[in-house]
Amino acid sequence: MxxxxxxxxxxxxxxxxxxxxxxxxxxxxxxxxxxxxxxxxxxxxxxxxxxxxxxxxxxxxxxxxxxxxxxxxxxxxxxxxxxxxxxxxxxxxxxxxxxxxxxxxxxxxxxxxxxxxxxxxxxxxxxxxxxxxxxxxxxAGKQLTRSGAKPGDWLYVTGSLGDAGLGLALLQGREEASSDHREYLINRHCYPTPRLLAGQALRGVASSAIDISDGLASDLGHILKASHCGANLFLDKLPLSQALLGTVSLEAAWHYALGAGDDYELLFTVPEAQKGALDTALAHCGVKHSCVGQLRGGEGISYLNHGQTVDLNVCGYEHNWS
Ligand SMILES: [Mg+2]
Missing domain, CATH: 3.30.1330.10 (PurM-like, N-terminal domain)
Known part of the structure; x- marks a missing residue:
């Protein structure tokens, strides 16, 4: 939402x-x-x-x-x-x-x-x-919610981000891509993969979770608000597909990953003590996962690229109420 x-x-x-x-x-x-x-x-x-x-x-x-x-x-x-x-x-x-x-x-x-x-x-x-x-x-008791994250927990995502947003831009004629990238990206927009096995494997491992429907920045914002935390987000660790990076600039790829939405990957937090359990749990269901940040006290998202603060203005997807 x-x-x-x-x-x-x-x-x-x-x-x-x-x-x-x-x-x-x-x-x-x-x-x-x-x-x-x-x-x-x-x-x-x-x-x-x-x-x-x-x-x-x-x-x-x-x-x-x-x-x-x-x-x-x-x-x-x-x-x-x-x-x-x-x-x-x-x-x-x-x-x-x-x-x-x-x-x-x-x-x-x-x-x-x-x-x-x-x-x-x-x-x-x-x-x-x-x-x-x-x-x-x-x-009962094994549910993942948005409110369980704590400062120090690591932030993860499944799969790759930004593909679906670029796929939509291709369908609307706002971007152009080579034919092989185009098919992959449009399929990522039209045929998202719900990460059910991964979600089930995260029970007892993740401290919070949400699916990425409105873009990483917006959906992370929901976890931060519900968990009363802030986050450092590592731009250089974002999982970006070859198709995305082969089609747009790195900065544009960040914006697709952070703001475009429709990826339907899982975004979740894991306490330090559960990192090993996470790798085992997700290896069993064959889902790629990437550590893209860490929660901290305070509020809001700080963007870092190779440890350097980056000033980004990310707009998430706003549902149309007209
Ligand atoms: Mg959702």
């Missing part, structure tokens, strides 16, 4: 109305956590993708279907949840069989891949938008 989305939810919805005792974590993290019994938490998240806001109006229906499921599963990953169920609410301007077949095929394919069952939903007529609710389970 971007900052404006946060203030809207804080002002009108957060903490309002009856508060049940079985709500372990309500509004304000990647998922709500609901106590089912003494041993199990239910993790629940809802995300809407709107045509022209979250995806280009002419985007391949397979990509829309894939992305809609993947971004919801990514929120489950950010809590360390085991993915289980999906509901789909689909608003369509007209019933186009070819479009629907491709969209539905992609939804089902991602569900099959991750062992998730589509259990319900709704269809209505109107401007194209896709709303998905994903649910998963977590052993």
């Amino acid at each position: 971007a900052s404006r989305e946060f203030s809207l939810i804080d002002n009108y919805f957060k903490g309002k109305g009856h508060q049940r005792k079985d709500v372990v974590l309500g509004i304000g993290d990647d998922c709500a956590l609901l106590s089912v019994n003494d041993n199990t938490l239910l993790a629940v998240t809802t995300d809407t993708l709107v045509s022209g806001v979250h995806f280009l109006a002419d985007m391949d229906p397979r990509a829309i279907g894939h992305k809609a499921v993947a971004v919801n599963l990514s929120d489950l990953a950010a809590m360390g949840a085991d993915q289980a169920w999906l509901s789909l609410a689909l608003t369509l301007p007209d019933a186009n069989d070819k479009w629907l077949a491709e969209f539905a095929g992609a939804v089902i394919e991602v569900c099959d891949y991750y062992g998730v069952t589509l259990v319900g939903g709704d269809t209505t007529r109107g401007p194209l938008s896709v709303t998905i609710t994903a649910q998963g389970k977590i052993p």
Whole structure:
């Protein structure tokens, strides 16, 4: 959620109305956590993708279907949840069989891949938008949240950053790339990979976690705010793909990594004592991870390049409310 989305939810919805005792974590993290019994938490998240806001109006229906499921599963990953169920609410301007077949095929394919069952939903007529609710389970006490980070903890990300943002810029004709880089970057935008295995492996290892939907700077800001910390971010340690570095300047690559969003990698913190356990846990699921900074007292993000302070003005993705 971007900052404006946060203030809207804080002002009108957060903490309002009856508060049940079985709500372990309500509004304000990647998922709500609901106590089912003494041993199990239910993790629940809802995300809407709107045509022209979250995806280009002419985007391949397979990509829309894939992305809609993947971004919801990514929120489950950010809590360390085991993915289980999906509901789909689909608003369509007209019933186009070819479009629907491709969209539905992609939804089902991602569900099959991750062992998730589509259990319900709704269809209505109107401007194209896709709303998905994903649910998963977590052993009680093992959840990852945004609020557990402490000064001294190390900051990590999975995968590489900035590819999806550059992929969008290529689709919009704002950048140009060689054909092999172009395909990789656009695929990273259209077909994000939810880091479910990594999220589950981080239970008991990471002190906080979030998925990177709005750019590293913005999403790190959420961890810092929830954990009452500041952070030093090491620009020279950012995992930047060959495709990104082969297409734009290093400084532009930093901006794509920090501000563009849509990467759906995990951003998490690990106490010094857990660094060895982290390498073992993530090696088992074959996910690359990079240490990109360290938490400190105070607030805000300080950017360092090879130990030298860099003055960067990074703007995260702001959801469109027009
Ligand atoms: Mg999230």
